[in-house]
Amino acid sequence: MNIAFKPSETFRDDFTYRNSDDGILRFPFPFAEDKYMYSVNIEPHVPSGPSPAYEHTFDVDEHYIAECRERAIVLEQDPSRCKVLPHMMAAQWDTLELIMESFARDYPRHFSLEKDGAQWSWKNRPLGIEQNFTFGDASTLPFEPFEYITRQAQGDFTLQDQRENNLFVDGGMVTTQADWSLEFDIGMTFHEWHAPVPLAHEIGVFDRALKFLLRLQQEQPVRRLNWTMTVNPRLDTSPENYPAWGPDRASVDQANVAQKVHLRVELQTLFRLPRSNAILFGVRCYLASVEELARVVKWRKRLHRVLRDLPEELEGYKGLSRYRQMVIKHLAPFDDDALLSKGPQPDQASV
Amino acid sequence: MNEARTLNLRVQKAELISPSLKHVVLESADRSPLPSVGAGSHIRLSLCENNKKFRNAYSIAAAADDRSAYEIIVRRVEPSRGGSAFIHNTIKAGQTIEADYPGNLFPPSFTAQKHLLISAGIGITPFLSYLSYLRRTQAEVRLHHFCRLDELETFRRLLQPYSTGEVYLHPNSTKIDVANLLQSHPLGTHLYVCGPEKFMETVLGAAKTLHWPSSKLHSESFGGSHAGGAPFVAVLARSGIEVKVGEDQTLLEAIEAAGVEPPSLCRGGACGQCLTEIIDGRPEHRDHYLSPEEHNAGRAMMICVSRAKGNRITLDL
Numbered sequence: 001m002n003i004a005f006k007p008s009e010t011f012r013d014d015f016t017y018r019n020s021d022d023g024i025l026r027f028p029f030p031f032a033e034d035k036y037m038y039s040v041n042i043e044p045h046v047p048s049g050p051s052p053a054y055e056h057t058f059d060v061d062e063h064y065i066a067e068c069r070e071r072a073i074v075l076e077q078d079p080s081r082c083k084v085l086p087h088m089m090a091a092q093w094d095t096l097e098l099i100m101e102s103f104a105r106d107y108p109r110h111f112s113l114e115k116d117g118a119q120w121s122w123k124n125r126p127l128g129i130e131q132n133f134t135f136g137d138a139s140t141l142p143f144e145p146f147e148y149i150t151r152q153a154q155g156d157f158t159l160q161d162q163r164e165n166n167l168f169v170d171g172g173m174v175t176t177q178a179d180w181s182l183e184f185d186i187g188m189t190f191h192e193w194h195a196p197v198p199l200a201h202e203i204g205v206f207d208r209a210l211k212f213l214l215r216l217q218q219e220q221p222v223r224r225l226n227w228t229m230t231v232n233p234r235l236d237t238s239p240e241n242y243p244a245w246g247p248d249r250a251s252v253d254q255a256n257v258a259q260k261v262h263l264r265v266e267l268q269t270l271f272r273l274p275r276s277n278a279i280l281f282g283v284r285c286y287l288a289s290v291e292e293l294a295r296v297v298k299w300r301k302r303l304h305r306v307l308r309d310l311p312e313e314l315e316g317y318k319g320l321s322r323y324r325q326m327v328i329k330h331l332a333p334f335d336d337d338a339l340l341s342k343g344p345q346p347d348q349a350s351v
Numbered sequence: 352m353n354e355a356r357t358l359n360l361r362v363q364k365a366e367l368i369s370p371s372l373k374h375v376v377l378e379s380a381d382r383s384p385l386p387s388v389g390a391g392s393h394i395r396l397s398l399c400e401n402n403k404k405f406r407n408a409y410s411i412a413a414a415a416d417d418r419s420a421y422e423i424i425v426r427r428v429e430p431s432r433g434g435s436a437f438i439h440n441t442i443k444a445g446q447t448i449e450a451d452y453p454g455n456l457f458p459p460s461f462t463a464q465k466h467l468l469i470s471a472g473i474g475i476t477p478f479l480s481y482l483s484y485l486r487r488t489q490a491e492v493r494l495h496h497f498c499r500l501d502e503l504e505t506f507r508r509l510l511q512p513y514s515t516g517e518v519y520l521h522p523n524s525t526k527i528d529v530a531n532l533l534q535s536h537p538l539g540t541h542l543y544v545c546g547p548e549k550f551m552e553t554v555l556g557a558a559k560t561l562h563w564p565s566s567k568l569h570s571e572s573f574g575g576s577h578a579g580g581a582p583f584v585a586v587l588a589r590s591g592i593e594v595k596v597g598e599d600q601t602l603l604e605a606i607e608a609a610g611v612e613p614p615s616l617c618r619g620g621a622c623g624q625c626l627t628e629i630i631d632g633r634p635e636h637r638d639h640y641l642s643p644e645e646h647n648a649g650r651a652m653m654i655c656v657s658r659a660k661g662n663r664i665t666l667d668l
Binding site: 003039040041042043044087088090094116117118161162163164207208209211212215217218219220222274275276277278 | 386387389391392393416417431452453455460462484616617618621622623639640
């Protein structure tokens with residue numbers, strides 16, 4: 001498969017990140033209906049879905065090289081953005097095995113993995129990496145296994161230890177997050193780290209989600225979508241770097257709103273890991289500007305409706321207060337109240 | 352990826368290691384790598400006995416590092432209603448057998464500093480995988496295994512790779528003093544028990560009397576899977592279709608097999624999408640969505656995991 005990588009895109013400073021036409025059409029638009037509310041919207045992670053972004057276990061797209069470079073910058077400035085507690089070493093190897101085998105199977109042009117007993121040989125052509133190592137011996141890799149492989153994958157990852165009928169976030173690589181801190185959350189339980197989310201606790205979303213995840217089976221991964229909005233195509237919207245991106249929210253005006261404001265969608269995948277019995281939580285982050293999304297007729301109308309009718313508590317929690325009305329005002333002229341098809345698919349073949 | 356996929360296995364080796372214990376080595380029928388597994392995992396094999404088909408779970412006592420094979424040990428139970436006769440009488444090298452993908456309901460603690468394993472008879476099988484994994488970690492391990500005198504040699508051979516400081520065999524010719532075994536362990540020790548029901552009750556009861564916290568007590572249980580139960584008929588009122596629900600399929604799967612596609616999403620009883628009204632009959636609830644009051648009212652059910660009490664139920668589908 002041919003991926004037209006754009007290795008020099010930036011997610012900071014001059015923000016040269018853009019989606020190609022193909023990138024726009026494959027965007028995992030999160031709204032299947034004209035309104036949005038929290039739910040346990042978990043479904044099996046099967047190799048099919050309303051967009052090509054769902055087709056592989058881990059999606060690799062045109063932004064792959066640029067995102068890996070961006071991750072390396074974040075980690076150089078702040079190594080604590082990747083942290084794994086000592087008892088999670090089996091989960092680290094499980095993660096390395098899962099990501100390497102998935103990439104090599106799904107993108108054989110770009111990745112290959114050969115095994116001779118415990119001697120593994122990994123090639124990552126887009127990043128120019130060739131690595132021979134002994135599976136199970138961390139001293140044969142330049143980083144611990146979890147950090148080693150997640151430096152070569154798009155999106156954040158957490159490792160959750162299952163014990164005492166609960167899940168504990170005992171490790172993570174968190175450089176593309178929507179405003180939460182691994183440093184603060186590491187070691188917390190499922191309900192503890194979800195504490196800030198409004199409304200969802202009262203309607204029992206997390207009780208049911210936890211019960212479901214405790215029964216998650218090997219080889220039967222699940223996925224769900226989460227969304228928010230970000231000013232500028234900035235991946236690192238961490239609490240640690242709030243001084244860098246917080247002021248961006250005040251830089252939006254009615255003239256630049258469509259270029260600056262981005263829909264930020266997280267394709268979250270959950271895998272039961274075999275040796276550690278832990279859960280790997282992948283948070284794959286997709287960004288598209290309002291202007292890019294508006295090139296899809298259905299999406300510009302649906303996005304208008306979802307934002308217009310969004311509950312106040314969600315506006316506050318998702319950090320949209322300063323510019324939500326500007327986005328609505330920008331999109332309103334495009335919305336003719338036409339009936340839109342159910343489901344998030346774009347309903348057009350070109351933009 | 353989430354349809355009921357199965358593994359096609361072939362028996363690489365099958366031999367008696369004692370008059371009633373059979374050691375079976377399984378490989379993939381096409382020699383492809385088997386799924387990686389962890390300590391405490393099990394595999395459910397498709398068995399046939401007296402013309403009845405069913406699935407039984409066996410602890411994976413050992414798994415090759417290169418994913419080429421799993422090993423199980425099966426005790427012949429008389430009279431057999433649970434597949435052991437099938438395994439002892441019929442299974443031999445070269446035979447193919449179907450299995451579910453492995454699962455793990457009995458993993459060790461990864462935070463424990465010390466692991467105390469207490470087993471009896473065939474209950475040793477998950478602990479064989481524990482010993483193999485734990486020796487590669489820093490944690491302290493003690494196994495106390497109880498067995499019949501005539502099987503002492505068999506278990507001694509199985510435990511030969513492990514040091515005498517870690518592994519203790521107790522043939523039933525000597526008196527069992529469980530309470531003694533449970534004394535004087537440092538805080539943070541985890542206790543794991545596997546064996547016949549009465550044995551596990553005795554050991555766990557003694558631990559509770561000695562105030563071991565429940566979060567440090569673990570025992571093997573093969574319960575907890577959604578699929579499976581007595582067969583029944585589901586009548587879909589709107590179309591009149593009568594759907595036979597087999598013992599190893601869910602109600603949702605049976606309805607889908609009959610060509611009807613009700614709404615569903617998580618297939619795990621959590622999201623609420625497959626909520627279906629009941630017109631007649633009583634449900635057996637296995638979901639995590641409805642409240643206890645809704646369960647008692649019996650007017651609706653989650654068809655992806657729940658079943659019928661009795662042999663017939665009518666749904667508004």
